[in-house]
Amino acid sequence: MANEATGEASRQRAFIADTLALILFFTTTGIINERFIAGMTWEEVFKARLLGAALMVPVARPYGLWRDWLMQHAGETRLSRLFWDSTALMTFQVPIYAAIIAVSGAKGGGLLSGVLGAAIMMLVLGSPYGVFLNWVRGLFGLPKGGQKPMSLDV
Secondary structure: OHHHHHHHHHHHHHHHHHHHHHHHHHHHHHHHHHHHOOOOOHHHHHHHHHHHHHHHHHHHHHHHHHHHHHHOOOOOOHHHHHHHHHHHHHHHHHHHHHHHHHHOOOOHHHHHHHHHHHHHHHHHHHHHHHHHHHHHHHHOOOOOOOOOOOOOOO
């Protein structure tokens, strides 16, 4: 019974840590992309960030698990870890982000440049976000992801 309670507490901490990391990191980078690359108005950026934050809550932990699973394929080299971190972010987050800015008002060339900007950002930010995510997980007493298999119990 105590082990079950410990597992539940660990799952809750993992959910909170992954969600907090995703919201903090990508609210900041999203604002930069939407305003200065996609050319969205501040009102559209505000709507996109509200929608983005609402969507980040249910997808943050699944993304964390997705990243951890993909990172198991990474080799010991920095280049390999960079590749897999970026791949995880691109394949999971770019389609979600495209939907967010489309619903928030981006159209035509602005939508295309916003999605391309996000794709480039995800390639560049894969590793920094992975480091940030692991740091936030550490604050919650959780193991770093991607270094050993994590399950839904962690």
